[in-house]
Amino acid sequence: MYQLIIFDWDGTLMDSTQKIANCIRAAARDVGLMEPTVAQAKNIIGLGLHECMMVLFPEASTTARDQMVDRYKYHFVTEDKTEQSLFEGVNQGLQKLEERGALLAVATGKSRVGLDRAFGVAGLDTRFTVTRCADETRTKPNPQMLHEILDFTAIDVSKAIMVGDTSYDMDMASNAAMAGLGVSYGAHTEATLLESNALSVQHSVNTMIEWLLDGRIEKAYE
Known part of the structure; x- marks a missing residue:
């Protein structure tokens, strides 16, 4: 029985993977590095920005990777107009978990500024106990x-x-000796998530919430 549900953000609660991939590719063009494919860009979503650039551009200089981070932020905040929104069912699902007495948290590869900005867009700034x-x-x-x-x-x-x-989420959970629940509608495939020791992989927000509510939640601090 779980009292604390910790969510990733991008690709789990917010449908933002296409925007992230677009901005990574645009930043690479700006800096003059080889543009990754959409699949390559999506595959590193979940890591911190500097770690993302190290994985995608291992041969690039530190200066070039720092420039990538700066240009990525510029495109994400200012230039790229790709829509991002909460996945269908997120608000209702989080409310149901709260009503059962669970605490909600976020663990994300976003920066604090980026997450706070996303909370403002999504209207979820008061939903989580800790992030x-x-x-x-x-x-x-x-x-x-x-x-x-x-x-x-x-x-x-x-x-x-x-x-x-x-897989970064599932590996992080495993490294903390914590259970991990995968969702297949974001960046990584069901097979990849199962290889990373996910207890289960759900294919929509609604089925993920249903899985949690199916006798797996108990009230915190009783």
Whole structure:
């Protein structure tokens, strides 16, 4: 039974993977690096920005990767107009989990500024008990952000579950000795998530919420 549900953000709660891929590709063109494919760009979603650039451009200089980060931020905030919105069922699903007494948290590869901006767009800034971002702690798949969330909530790891759309989320959960629930509608495939020890892989927000509510939630702090 889980008292604490920790969600990834991009590709799990917000439909933003196409926008992220577009901005990575645009930044590569700006800097003069080989443009990754959409699939390659989506595959690294979930890591911190600097880690993303190291994976995509291992031969590039530190200066070039820093320029990539700057240009990515410019395109994401200013230039790229790709729509991003919460997946269907997110608001209702989170409310149902809260009504059962679960605590909700976010562990994301976004920066704090980026997550706060996304919360403003989505109207979810008061929904979560605690959030951790890639620029505040060690990034996925290192388990530190999960450890910090557990410490903040005083919930035992056996009573928590990580929900995410990438192997980085599942690997982070495994590294924290925490259960992981995968969702296949984001960046990584069902097969990849299962290879990363996901307990189950759900194919929509609604089925993910139903899986959690099916006798797996108990009230925190009773």
